[in-house]
Amino acid sequence: MPKSNTGSDAYDPQTIEEKWRRRWEDRHTNSVDIHAADRPYYNLMMFPYPSAEGLHVGNVFAFIGSDIHGRFRRLQGWDVFEPIGFDAFGIHSENYALKVNTHPARLIPANIARFTEQLKRIGLMLDWDHEVRTTDPAYYKWTQWIFLQLFKGGHAVKKQAPVNWCPECKTVLANEQVEDGYCERHPGVRVHQRFLAQWFFTITKYAKRLLDSLQTLDWSESTRLMQANWIGRSEGAELVFETPAGTPIPVYTTRPDTVFGATYLVLAPEHHLVDEVTASEQRDAVGRYRRSAIQQDIVSRKVGDREKTGVFAGTYVRNPATGESVPIWIADYVLMEYGTGAIMAVPAHDERDYEFA
Ligand SMILES: [Zn+2]
Structure with a gap:
């Protein structure tokens, strides 16, 4: 007779995972004081955009790979800090708010609560004691502070420049978001060009240094090439x-x-x-x-x-x-x-x- 799977020794994910989640939370197992650590290791994954009702499978796919790396490093004796946060500004959040007709200030916290619950259930070793939210005034005052320092130093300048404009998104698109002349999110909508006043950081001044340093990075050739194209040519x-x-x-x-x-x-x-x-x-x-x-x-x-x-x-x-x-x-x-x-x-x-x- 096949062994029954309903006995008391069967694996019950609801109970077991809940037990360990609680223990990690009570003991702050995944919380790391990176400044005091003997062997600090910073294992950053891109923060998700809480612009929908929940994580999509692509988020989970990427986070698990990064988490495996973090756990491997921890087993090697590193003090692994795996930060988490929510990047809630921008077009994705705005479009979702328009779609469901709810103000972002109400929508985003609800989305973050749902994302948090899902991320915790996956069992990633994220440090929830150091969570950040880009929409939090205590966070974005530093984004503004950095901009002001660049502005004072003459590194942020305003000038007219052509941009890709999607009439459906009602916003500017990055070159990577344009596919054969159409918006990546609206395949039937042609992207136009508009001439708008925009802020620029004068990174061209540092193009040579950036290009030289790129050679020292242990990145794939295709990623380095993409970076080099963004930096642009320097000598002329x-x-x-x-x-x-x-x-x-x-x-x-x-x-x-x-x-x-x-x-x-x-x-x-x-x-x-x-x-x-x-x-x-x-x-x-x-x-x-x-x-x-x-x-x-x-x-x-x-x-x-x-x-x-x-x-x-x-x-x-x-x-x-x-x-x-x-x-x-x-x-x-x-x-x-x-x-x-x-x-x-x-x-x-x-x-x-x-x-x-
Ligand atoms: Zn569009």
């Missing part, structure tokens, strides 16, 4: 071309030595000098081109293998090295966010310029 120079009317057009280039081969100048469609440099007979064509460029998201404009389009502005600038007149074009493969929004085109040296030419 600004050259000034001049219109016949004497208006200077600063141009950013990583190859100032190629200025002798510059055969035309290209402005981004959003460049503030486009109106000024457009000849009256080209005004209609340039206007049409700018309107169509603004309909596009920034990601598709960056895609390398896309066919290059552009329109002649009808005027010329002086090449500062040769003194020759070179035509001005408006083309959407030039982005305001990169350099000055104006480039000199050197078809012999740049693949993009060559294709366009």
Whole structure:
């Protein structure tokens, strides 16, 4: 006869897990004083967004992997601190609040209570004595403090920049949230481009140091490449071309030595000098081109293998090295966010310029 599973020796998760959860809580088993620890080990997993009624299976999948690592380290004798918190600001929480028509200030604490209950039931070795919530004024005053220090130090600046805009999310999207020109959350909705005043941290100043330090990290090649693309290029120079009317057009280039081969100048469609440099007979064509460029998201404009389009502005600038007149074009493969929004085109040296030419 098969052994019965209903006897008193059967495993009953409800009872057993409850017993151990209680014991961990009573003894603060997973609470660590990281400053006083002999062998401190910080095992951080990304905090969940409490933007739904409960955890999704992807959260659990990621947390368990991290928790296994933490437990392994603890068994090796480390004082493992496994922090937990809730990152409740931002678009995910806002959209969920709109969807269920409840104010975030009421909704978020209820969601956090549910998330907490679920996280505890999974049995992760999280330190609940040091829980943080990004929506807590005692927490975000430090976020604000950090911003103010950067601002005072001249590292936070406000300027106009093009952004990806989803009319359905009613907000700005990161490049990673745009898929083939559509919103990742609204597959039928085209992402547009908007020009908005935004805050920037001047990390470009530190690009070289950031790129150099990236080499010392024990990360996968694909992650390092992604980071390098975010940091961007660091070395370049600004050259000034001049219109016949004497208006200077600063141009950013990583190859100032190629200025002798510059055969035309290209402005981004959003460049503030486009109106000024457009000849009256080209005004209609340039206007049409700018309107169509603004309909596009920034990601598709960056895609390398896309066919290059552009329109002649009808005027010329002086090449500062040769003194020759070179035509001005408006083309959407030039982005305001990169350099000055104006480039000199050197078809012999740049693949993009060559294709366009
Ligand atoms: Zn959207």
